Structures are given as structure tokens and as C-alpha cells.
Amino acid sequence: xxxxxxxxxxxxxxxxxxxxxxxxxxxxxxxxxxxxxxxxxxxxxxxxxxxxxxxxxxxxxxxxxxxxxxxxxxxxxxxxxxxxxxxxxxxxxxxxxxxxxxxxxxxxxxxxxxxxxxxxxxxxxxxxxxxxxxxxxxxxxxxxxxxxxxxxxxxxxxxxxxxxxxxxxxxxxxxxxxxxxxxxxxxxxxxxxxxxxxxxxxxxxxxxxxxxxxxxxxxxxxxxxxxxxxxxxxxxxxxxxxxxxxxxxxxxxxxxxxxxxxxxxxxxxxxxxxxxxxxxxxxxxxxxxxxxxxxxxxxxxxxxxxxxxxxxxxxxxxxxxxxxxxxxxxxxxxxxxxxxxxxxxxxxxxxxxxxxxxxxxxxxxxxxxxxxxxxxxxxxxxxxxxxxxxxxxxxxxxxxxxxxxxxxxxxxxxxxxx
Amino acid sequence: xxxxxxxxxxxxxxxxxxxxxxxxxxxxxxxxxxxxxxxxxxxxxxxxxxxxxxxxxxxxxxxxxxxxxxxxxxxxxxxxxxxxxxxxxxxxxxxxxxxxxxxxxxxxxxxxxxxxxxxxxxxxxxxxxxxxxxxxxxxxxxxxxxxxxxxxxxxxxxxxxxxxxxxxxxxxxxxxxxxxxxxxxxxxxxxxxxxxxxxxxxxxxxxxxxxxxxxxxxxxxxxxxxxxxxxxxxxxxxxxxxxxxxxxxxxxxxxxxxxxxxxxxx
Numbered sequence: 001x002x003x004x005x006x007x008x009x010x011x012x013x014x015x016x017x018x019x020x021x022x023x024x025x026x027x028x029x030x031x032x033x034x035x036x037x038x039x040x041x042x043x044x045x046x047x048x049x050x051x052x053x054x055x056x057x058x059x060x061x062x063x064x065x066x067x068x069x070x071x072x073x074x075x076x077x078x079x080x081x082x083x084x085x086x087x088x089x090x091x092x093x094x095x096x097x098x099x100x101x102x103x104x105x106x107x108x109x110x111x112x113x114x115x116x117x118x119x120x121x122x123x124x125x126x127x128x129x130x131x132x133x134x135x136x137x138x139x140x141x142x143x144x145x146x147x148x149x150x151x152x153x154x155x156x157x158x159x160x161x162x163x164x165x166x167x168x169x170x171x172x173x174x175x176x177x178x179x180x181x182x183x184x185x186x187x188x189x190x191x192x193x194x195x196x197x198x199x200x201x202x203x204x205x206x207x208x209x210x211x212x213x214x215x216x217x218x219x220x221x222x223x224x225x226x227x228x229x230x231x232x233x234x235x236x237x238x239x240x241x242x243x244x245x246x247x248x249x250x251x252x253x254x255x256x257x258x259x260x261x262x263x264x265x266x267x268x269x270x271x272x273x274x275x276x277x278x279x280x281x282x283x284x285x286x287x288x289x290x291x292x293x294x295x296x297x298x299x300x301x302x303x304x305x306x307x308x309x310x311x312x313x314x315x316x317x318x319x320x321x322x323x324x325x326x327x328x329x330x331x332x333x334x335x336x337x338x339x340x341x342x343x344x345x346x347x348x349x350x351x352x353x354x355x356x357x358x359x360x361x362x363x364x365x366x367x368x369x370x371x372x373x374x375x376x377x378x379x380x381x382x383x384x385x386x387x388x389x390x391x392x393x394x395x396x397x398x399x400x401x402x403x404x405x406x407x408x409x410x411x412x413x414x415x416x417x418x
Numbered sequence: 419x420x421x422x423x424x425x426x427x428x429x430x431x432x433x434x435x436x437x438x439x440x441x442x443x444x445x446x447x448x449x450x451x452x453x454x455x456x457x458x459x460x461x462x463x464x465x466x467x468x469x470x471x472x473x474x475x476x477x478x479x480x481x482x483x484x485x486x487x488x489x490x491x492x493x494x495x496x497x498x499x500x501x502x503x504x505x506x507x508x509x510x511x512x513x514x515x516x517x518x519x520x521x522x523x524x525x526x527x528x529x530x531x532x533x534x535x536x537x538x539x540x541x542x543x544x545x546x547x548x549x550x551x552x553x554x555x556x557x558x559x560x561x562x563x564x565x566x567x568x569x570x571x572x573x574x575x576x577x578x579x580x581x582x583x584x585x586x587x588x589x590x591x592x593x594x595x596x597x598x599x600x601x602x603x604x605x606x607x608x609x610x611x612x613x614x615x616x617x618x619x620x621x622x623x624x625x626x627x628x629x630x631x632x633x634x635x636x637x638x639x640x641x642x643x644x645x646x647x648x649x650x651x652x653x654x655x656x657x658x659x660x661x662x663x664x665x666x667x668x669x670x671x672x673x674x675x676x677x678x679x680x681x682x683x684x
Contacts, residue, residue, distance in 0.1 A: 144607040295603040
């Protein structure tokens with residue numbers, strides 16, 4: 001079992017007027033950055049990095065980052081910058097990028113170099129995930145949506161080749177062209193850092209991951225459609241002639257642990273307050289239909305069972321209340337004693353090899369996050385490891401997803417010399 | 419797809435290595451019509467009127483309607499190159515050509531590649547040139563219905579608006595629009611809806627009688643772009659239609675038809 005920590009790093013500014021679920025609309029593309037307060041920005045970037053260091057100290061295996069553009073709900077517009085800092089200020093935890101938005105990169109050779117440098121500086125702790133990005137990413141970096149999927153695949157092939165094959169070589173592709181590929185940095189890990197794929201919507205992407213034997217991480221969706229989507233992965237693996245298992249699958253959902261049940265509920269409700277992700281239940285900003293329908297971004301037909309669960313009933317209505325999310329396990333809050341059995345239930349239902357606790361988000365404060373991290377470290381993580389052993393849930397670092405067999409040598413995490 | 423008469427036919431034909439949905443109607447001197455970014459809107463009143471004197475030839479461009487998209491067509495000049503071979507295959511000889519909006523841009527590109535091929539050129543609220551003042555409305559940051567509505571100065575007062583943009587589009591209509599938007603997006607995402615060299619290339623049309631028509635209140639492609647077209651094509655004439663937006667052929671059909679017929683018969 002691989003246990004990671006995640007937050008979207010929201011831009012929290014009570015002066016902005018959109019702080020809180022009943023605040024003003026933060027419809028995608030309708031917000032101007034003229035309200036951006038650099039003091040708040042500086043404090044928050046530093047706070048979120050400090051929390052990652054503490055999460056590592058509390059025993060998390062991985063520190064997950066994501067990237068979105070032109071929106072206050074995620075401050076990671078240049079996620080690789082945060083990852084680079086973590087590479088130096090943390091020592092053991094994997095730095096899990098879920099992920100770089102391949103189709104919006106005009107020059108993926110830069111990604112080859114940046115990621116290899118992060119892997120070098122962290123001495124082999126990078127997990128390099130790819131995503132296709134939502135509409136706002138294509139718009140923000142002006143990447144043509146109908147070619148999103150082609151660019152994703154070509155960039156992936158190019159990056160893997162640049163990481164693994166001796167240069168120099170030429171690349172004359174449909175979307176990317178290079179006359180001299182010979183980066184003077186290569187990944188620390190061999191053959192290259194693990195590549196993971198997170199998602200919710202696209203069946204093409206999930207099947208592609210299964211065919212490439214790339215672990216797929218389902219993001220914050222209900223258990224039943226997640227199970228159905230995981231089954232599509234397993235079925236695709238079977239068609240490809242291999243048996244997929246927990247090492248191929250991951251699941252991320254909201255978990256907050258606190259000192260009392262009352263406090264856990266009070267703080268847990270902050271998940272659905274504050275700058276809201278228009279794609280997430282309970283606190284949606286009004287989804288911009290045009291962004292969701294950006295032409296050709298994803299197939300209109302080949303969508304996953306989780307898509308409707310993730311994007312149904314949008315339009316500013318708070319479609320899934322906090323109580324409903326507690327009921328359906330997409331939010332788990334409580335003291336360690338009440339949280340652990342719920343996590344067991346999720347692990348039994350979905351059988352993922354990697355999990356991510358999404359915490360410290362919405363309107364949560366630094367103190368809220370630190371209390372939760374401490375209790376996770378003291379009680380939850382050790383208990384979850386035992387449950388995972390009992391349920392036999394190996395991660396992609398226990399069983400090689402590319403071969404289905406244990407790694408010959410457990411990949412050593414080199415301690416960075418102090 | 420709607421019709422006011424059965425004065426037209428629709429068939430699938432093989433042209434330049436692909437199958438193409440082709441609408442034909444009316445009789446007289448042939449007029450090739452290049453549809454806009456939302457696809458052929460169906461047989462409208464202006465088609466009916468122009469069909470009295472002209473045989474209208476209306477292909478769905480590859481990637482629109484029932485014409486499959488071609489992987490290698492990645493920009494407007496690729497599409498223009500394909501069209502020249504398609505016209506060879508149609509065996510139409512020298513022909514008049516009229517393009518609307520995105521189709522006007524396409525017509526301009528085709529004409530600059532082979533001016534001798536065309537007798538007369540009509541560009542209607544054409545995309546393709548970056549307007550010196552104002553900006554081309556971003557069709558991809560709104561949904562289809564919002565874009566079509568924005569194309570009209572007075573949607574409520576236009577009888578055919580509800581035909582083009584029904585309150586509740588059928589699933590087939592909605593899919594037709596999404597297919598059109600996807601292909602328009604492939605060809606025009608960036609630079610958005612224009613080709614920087616087009617004004618320079620247009621000087622090749624110096625011997626081509628060209629009528630430019632613009633709705634004065636066009637909120638999609640500002641009139642200033644029409645003036646650049648007019649300045650860039652030697653000898654062209656610009657007709658501005660009052661009380662019309664981006665779709666003067668629908669909003670002011672009589673005036674539009676009068677201008678086209680006068681030009682074609684002149």
C-alpha cells in the first residue's frame with residue numbers, strides 16, 4: 001500500500017467575496033486576477049510547502065501535486081516549480097505529479113529536462129503522472145482541443161524515448177518536431193520514473209493506461225462508478241494478456257481526521273466551503289458549459305461511468321451536500337477510531353494499491369491541516385498499512401505494474417545527505 | 419436540416435479521395451457555396467431565391483455534416499488545396515464562388531491559390547483577416563446556441579432564426595453543431611479564425627470581380643475586417659447591409675439576394 005497526501009492548494013482570501021459556499025459565483029473564465037493579493041499568495045505557497053514537509057514526517061509515502069490554470073481553486077499553475085522545491089526540502093517521500101498536462105506543452109523537451117532534474121535532485125523520488133487537462137487548461141495555454149489526445153500520446157512517446165534512448169536523435173512527429181534531441185540530464189530512476197495517469201472522464205485515457213500497463217488513479221468519485229471504471233481497466237488488461245491488480249490502481253478522496261467528532265465535522269464541512277472546484281460536488285462554482293464542451297477535447301461518446309457522477313447537475317446548484325458525501329464515503333471525517341473503519345470499507349470495495357488522502361482544502365486553515373496530519377501519522381497510517389497487508393493490496397512499488405511480478409530489488413530511496 | 423421546397427437534392431459523392439455530402443438545387447449558372455463554421459444550415463429562403471437564376475452547389479466541407487474529416491487537413495490552406503482537387507473531380511470548369519464567414523475565409527484562400535479557376539467571388543462576413551479594430555468573437559468560449567444567437571442582430575425579429583437555432587435542438591441537430599465546431603476548431607484554433615498572410619495574398623485577385631458583403635452590425639467578424647478585404651483585393655466592392663449582424667443572408671434576405679443577383683448578372 002502506497003499512502004499519499006494531496007491538497008489543491010486553494011487561493012484563500014476572505015476579502016475576495018467568493019470565500020465560502022454562499023459567496024459570489026466563481027464561474028470559470030469569469031474571474032479577473034486583479035484581486036490577487038501577493039502577500040496572501042506568498043503566505044499560502046509557503047504554508048502548503050511546510051505542510052508537505054510535515055506530511056512526510058508523519059509517514060506519508062507520497063506528496064501529490066496537481067496543476068490547473070487561471071483559477072483560484074488550485075495555486076499550482078507551475079506544479080513542477082513546487083515539485084523542484086520538494087525535491088530538495090523533503091527526504092523520503094515520493095513526489096507524485098498528477099500530473100503534467102501534456103497536450104498544452106508546445107515544447108515537451110523542456111518537460112523531459114525539468115522532470116529528469118527533479119528526479120536527480122530528489123535522488124529518484126519522482127512519480128511522473130500525465131493528464132490531458134480540463135477545458136480551462138487548453139484555453140489558458142491555447143492548446144488546440146481537437147488534438148488534445150493526439151498530442152498527449154505523441155508527447156508521452158517522445159518523453160519516454162528521450163528518457164530511455166541514447167541521443168542525439170531526431171523527432172519528426174505530427175505535433176512535435178526536433179532536429180536534435182540530446183538532453184544533458186537523464187532520470188535518476190531506471191528505465192525512467194513511474195508514469196501514472198489520473199482521471200475521471202475519458203474511457204480512451206483509462207484504456208490507454210491499461211494497455212500501457214500504467215497505473216490509473218481515479219479522482220474523488222463515488223465508489224460504485226469507480227468500481228465499474230476499474231473493471232474496464234481490468235478487462236482491458238485481460239484483453240492485453242495480463243492480469244492487473246491493486247498495483248495498477250489508485251484512488252483519491254477527501255479525508256480529514258481531528259481530535260473530536262465535533263471538531264472533525266466542523267472542519268470537514270470546510271471541504272465544501274472556500275474556493276470551489278466547479279467539477280466537485282457540494283461546493284461547485286458554476287461550471288462554464290463552453291469549457292466543458294470545448295470541441296474535441298474528449299470523445300463525446302467514450303466516457304467513463306464516473307463522468308456523470310463527477311459532472312452531473314452542474315450549474316451552481318449545490319448538488320451533493322456534505323451529508324450526502326459523508327453518506328457515500330466521498331468525504332470521510334472523524335476521529336481516527338471512526339475514520340479507520342470507513343477507510344477499510346473503501347479499500348475492500350475498490351482494492352487500490354495506492355491511495356491519497358485529500359485534506360487541508362476548501363476553507364481549512366493551517367492548524368486544521370496540521371492536526372489532521374498529526375493524527376494520520378500517529379494512528380491512521382499505521383492502521384491502514386495493517387489493513388492493506390490483510391487485504392493484500394500491493395502498490396506499484398511492491399509489484400511492478402509493467403511485469404506483474406515483485407521488483408527484483410526494492411527500489412531504494414536514497415537518503416539525501418544532510 | 420430544413421427545407422422550404424423540394425427544389426434541392428442531397429447525395430454523397432466521391433471527390434478528391436473522400437466522400438462528400440453534396441446539396442444541389444436551383445437552375446442556371448452554377449454557384450459554388452461554401453458554408454460557415456456551423457455547417458450548411460439547410461435550404462433557406464436565400465437559397466430558394468438565388469436558385470431561381472443559379473444552380474447552387476453546396477458541399478459539406480470535409481469534417482462537417484456527413485463528410486468525414488481528413489486527418490491531413492490541419493489548417494485552412496490544406497482545406498483550400500483539397501477543394502481545388504475536389505473541383506477538378508466535379509468537372510465544373512470556371513465557376514462563381516460564394517463563402518460565408520469561415521467559408522468566406524476558405525473561399526478567399528482557394529481563390530488566391532488558383533484565381534483563374536473562378537469567374538466571380540462573393541465573400542459574406544468572411545473570417546480570415548485579423549480586424550484592425552475589434553476582435554473576432556470567440557466561438558469556442560460559448561456553446562453552439564449562444565454563438566448562433568450572437569450571430570444575429572435581431573434574432574427575435576428574424577423569422578428563420580428559429581429554423582436555424584431551435585429553442586430545443588434535436589439530438590441530431592446538436593451533434594451536427596458539435597461536429598462542425600470540432601472541425602472549425604481544428605482549422606482555426608490559432609491564430610484564431612485568421613491567417614496573417616491572407617491580406618498580402620489577396621492582391622493576386624486583381625483580375626477577379628469580387629463582391630464583399632457585410633452586415634453592418636456584425637458582432638462575430640467586425641466590419642473593419644471587411645474593409646481590409648476590400649482594400650486588399652484590387653477592384654473589389656463592399657456592400658454593407660443595414661439592420662443585420664453576421665448573417666445578412668438570413669436577417670435581410672431580400673437585400674442580400676438583390677446584391678448578389680446584381681453582381682452575378684453584371
